[in-house]
């Protein structure tokens with residue numbers, strides 16, 4: 233999906249479509265600056281996956297795990313600053329075949345993440361809208377997005 237502006241209702245529609253495109257085991261990276269709406273988007277995706285409450289920024293805990301119709305891992309790597317945390321978090325442990333994993337600030341540990349199925353890029357736009365673009369890893373993944381329309 234190319235870059236498009238979205239207010240919150242529109243973002244919910246996009247998040248719901250992505251949720252319908254996801255399969256267990258998928259890794260979703262969310263890129264974009266502070267306030268771009270990454271956590272808001274994760275909340276909407278998680279809700280669309282049946283997570284009823286509790287989605288908030290895991291900045292202080294690095295990872296939140298939610299139970300919806302599927303296990304949803306929500307990681308925020310903002311606080312990782314490279315080497316000192318290198319041995320503390322084995323990010324791969326979250327990437328289990330039964331779970332969907334969404335990662336904010338993946339650039340903090342990108343070299344330790346396997347190739348994601350999805351990259352969501354967000355940026356500021358107007359006070360009420362954000363720019364959103366979603367990219368599937370390959371044609372097979374992208375076909376799921378097309379089918380989820």
Ligand SMILES: Nc1ncnc2c1ncn2[C@@H]1O[C@H](COP(=O)(O)OP(=O)(O)O)[C@@H](O)[C@H]1O
Pocket residue numbers: 238239240243264265266267268269270271272273289336359360361362
């Ligand atoms: N169209 C929109 N999309 C996403 N967030 C929006 C939008 N309009 C307003 N907001 C607000 O912007 C803020 C985005 O914050 P957050 O999701 O925590 O950003 P990030 O995780 O990227 O730092 C939230 O308070 C959200 O309610």
Ligand SMILES: [Mg+2]
Pocket residue numbers: 270271272289308336
């Ligand atoms: Mg956030």
